[in-house]
Amino acid sequence: MSKIKKSISINEDTAEMVLAYPVPLPFSSDFSSRISEIVNIATGMLKEARKEIRNYFSVEEASLITESSKSMLFSGTGSPREFLGNVVANDMLFKETHKKWNVEIDTVLDKINKLTEYQAYAVIASGWEYWNKVASANDMSLAVRRSFLIDDEE
Numbered sequence: 836m837s838k839i840k841k842s843i844s845i846n847e848d849t850a851e852m853v854l855a856y857p858v859p860l861p862f863s864s865d866f867s868s869r870i871s872e873i874v875n876i877a878t879g880m881l882k883e884a885r886k887e888i889r890n891y892f893s894v895e896e897a898s899l900i901t902e903s904s905k906s907m908l909f910s911g912t913g914s915p916r917e918f919l920g921n922v923v924a925n926d927m928l929f930k931e932t933h934k935k936w937n938v939e940i941d942t943v944l945d946k947i948n949k950l951t952e953y954q955a956y957a958v959i960a961s962g963w964e965y966w967n968k969v970a971s972a973n974d975m976s977l978a979v980r981r982s983f984l985i986d987d988e989e
Contacts, residue, residue: 884957888950889984894976896943897961897983899936902926904962916955920947958983 845853853869862872892900900919903926909918924944927933933940950958965982980987 880953881957881960884951884953885961885984888954888957888961890986892943892946892958892983892985893938894979894985895936895938896946897979897985898975899923899927899932899938899943900958901962901965901979901982902932902936904959905966907959907962909956909959914955915952915959916947916950919950919955919959920944923947 850866853866853873856869856873858869858872858876862868900923903923907918907922909915924940927940927943933943947955947958961982961984965978968982979985
């Protein structure tokens with residue numbers, strides 16, 4: 836794969852995290868190789884985690900999560916599962932999103948609590964994907980299906 840040169844600015848804490856992040860030996864000496872490998876690993880793991888949650892949520896549950904994810908600012912610190920559960924629970928409690936999407940509070944929270952941490956991050960990322968890529972779609976149900984990898988109903 837050909838390389839392109841890009842310039843990024845990062846703070847000292849992020850640079851220290853890049854240097855401390857475990858990568859295969861061939862990528863360990865060069866800073867930009869380390870960043871590339873970290874991004875490749877993270878992208879691959881996210882793709883696999885999204886496969887694991889394929890069809891896990893109903894379209895209605897995923898729509899509720901998508902609505903909640905519009906304001907999610909997960910920073911990577913703490914538990915993605917707890918963060919996701921808290922944001923969704925607060926939206927159901929204060930905005931009554933469960934009524935809008937006709938989902939049971941306990942069911943969606945139970946599903947969130949059964950996710951692994953990385954699967955929960957994949958759910959958060961699926962919501963972000965919806966808002967970043969497909970939110971302009973005319974059919975929200977279809978767009979949510981694409982973001983959350985929900986198969987079409989037969």
